[in-house]
Amino acid sequence: xxxxxxxxxxxxxxxxxxxxxxxxxxxxxxxxxxxxxxxxxxxxxxxxxxxxxxxxxxxxxxxxxxxxxxxxxxxxxxxxxxxxxxxxxxxxxxxxxxxxxxxxxxxxxxxxxxxxxxxxxxxxxxxxxxxxxxxxxxxxxxxxxxxxxxxxxxxxxxxxxxxxxxxxxxxxxxxxxxxxxxxxxxxxxx
Amino acid sequence: xxxxxxxxxxxxxxxxxxxxxxxxxxxxxxxxxxxxxxxxxxxxxxxxxxxxxxxxxxxxxxxxxxxxxxxxxxxxxxxxxxxxxxxxxxxxxxxxxxxxxxxxxxxxxxxxxxxxxxxxxxxxxxxxxxxxxxxxxxxxxxxxxxxxxxxxxxxxxxxxxxxxxxxxxxxxxxxxxxxxxxxxxxxxxx
Numbered sequence: 001x002x003x004x005x006x007x008x009x010x011x012x013x014x015x016x017x018x019x020x021x022x023x024x025x026x027x028x029x030x031x032x033x034x035x036x037x038x039x040x041x042x043x044x045x046x047x048x049x050x051x052x053x054x055x056x057x058x059x060x061x062x063x064x065x066x067x068x069x070x071x072x073x074x075x076x077x078x079x080x081x082x083x084x085x086x087x088x089x090x091x092x093x094x095x096x097x098x099x100x101x102x103x104x105x106x107x108x109x110x111x112x113x114x115x116x117x118x119x120x121x122x123x124x125x126x127x128x129x130x131x132x133x134x135x136x137x138x139x140x141x142x143x144x145x146x147x148x149x150x151x152x153x154x155x156x157x158x159x160x161x162x163x164x165x166x167x168x169x170x171x172x173x174x175x176x177x178x179x180x181x182x183x184x185x186x187x188x189x190x
Numbered sequence: 191x192x193x194x195x196x197x198x199x200x201x202x203x204x205x206x207x208x209x210x211x212x213x214x215x216x217x218x219x220x221x222x223x224x225x226x227x228x229x230x231x232x233x234x235x236x237x238x239x240x241x242x243x244x245x246x247x248x249x250x251x252x253x254x255x256x257x258x259x260x261x262x263x264x265x266x267x268x269x270x271x272x273x274x275x276x277x278x279x280x281x282x283x284x285x286x287x288x289x290x291x292x293x294x295x296x297x298x299x300x301x302x303x304x305x306x307x308x309x310x311x312x313x314x315x316x317x318x319x320x321x322x323x324x325x326x327x328x329x330x331x332x333x334x335x336x337x338x339x340x341x342x343x344x345x346x347x348x349x350x351x352x353x354x355x356x357x358x359x360x361x362x363x364x365x366x367x368x369x370x371x372x373x374x375x376x377x378x379x380x
Contacts, residue, residue, distance in 0.1 A: 024300075025308075038298070042292045044293075085213070111354055115302050118304065171310060
C-alpha cells in the first residue's frame with residue numbers, strides 16, 4: 001500500500017508539473033511558433049548590435065513599418081491606425097537595439113519594455129502574429145547588410161516572441177472570467 | 191478669427207500631449223516613485239553585474255525573500271503564498287543579473303521578463319510596492335559587498351520599477367471596464 005501511494009503521489013506531481021509547464025507563456029510560445037526557447041534566445045550568443053550597427057536596425061524597422069502601413073490587408077493595417085508610423089519605427093528599432101546587445105535606448109526613453117502589457121490594447125491573435133512575421137521576413141530579406149546567420153537568429157527570436165505575445169494576449173480573456181481565482185496561475189513575481 | 195482658431199488648436203494639442211504623457215506607465219512610475227527616468231536607469235551607466243558578481247545577487251535575493259516570507263504583515267506575506275521561496279529567489283536574481291549587465295539567465299529559462307504581465311496575478315498596490323521596497327532596502331543594507339554607489343543606483347531602479355508595476359496593475363481594472371474603447375490608450379506596439 002505504502003509504495004503504491006508514493007507512486008501515485010509522484011505521478012500526480014509529474015502530471016501537475018507537465019500541465020503547469022504547458023500553461024506557461026514560454027511553453028505556449030515554443031509550441032505555437034515551433035521555435036525552441038534556446039533557438040529563440042540564440043540572439044544572445046553573439047552581439048548583433050555590434051555586428052550590424054544601429055543604422056541597419058533603423059533600416060529594418062523602416063522597411064517593416066512601410067510594409068505594415070501599406071498592407072493590403074485592412075484588418076492588419078488597422079491595428080496600427082492609432083500610432084504614427086515614425087513613432088512605431090522608433091519604438092521598434094530602439095527595442096531591437098537594446099535587446100540585441102546595444103545601448104538601452106528604449107528604456108531610457110520609455111522604461112521597461114513590458115512587452116505583453118504594452119501590446120495590451122491590440123488584438124494579438126495567431127493570424128496577426130503570422131501577418132507580422134510575414135512582413136518581417138520580407139523586411140529582413142529587403143534590408144542589406146544582414147548576413148544569413150543573423151537573419152536566422154533574428155527570425156527565430158521574432159517568431160518565438162510573436163507567439164509569446166499571442167499567449168500574453170490570451171491572458172486578457174482569462175482575466176475577464178470572474179471565476180478565475182487568484183493564485184491559479186503558475187506565474188511568480190520577480 | 192483665424193489666428194485664434196490656430197492658437198486654440200495648439201493649446202488643445204499641448205493639453206492632449208500633456209494628458210497623454212501623464213497617462214503613460216513610465217510617467218506614472220516617475221511621479222509616484224519620485225525617481226526620474228534617468229535616475230531609474232542609471233543602472234545602465236555601469237556594469238553592476240561585473241562589479242558585484244552573481245553571488246552577490248544570489249545573496250541579495252535570498253536576504254530579500256527571507257524577509258518577505260517571514261514578514262509579520264500577513265497581507266503582504268500572503269501575496270507570495272503560492273510560490274516556493276527558492277523559485278522566487280531564483281527568478282529574482284536571474285532577472286537582476288540579466289538586467290544589470292550579466293548573462294541572460296532569466297530569458298534562457300523563462301523567456302521575456304514581461305514584468306507587468308508576470309505580475310498580473312498579484313495585487314501590486316501602492317502599499318505593496320512600499321512594503322516590497324522596505325524589505326529590499328533592508329536586504330541591500332544587510333548584503334555585504336554592495337558599495338554605496340551601487341546601492342543608490344539599484345534602489346532608484348527598484349523604486350521606479352515597483353511603481354511602474356503599480357501603474358501596470360491599474361491597467362487590469364481599466365481593462366475590465368466594458369466602456370473602455372480600443373485605441374484610447376497611448377501605448378504603441380513594438
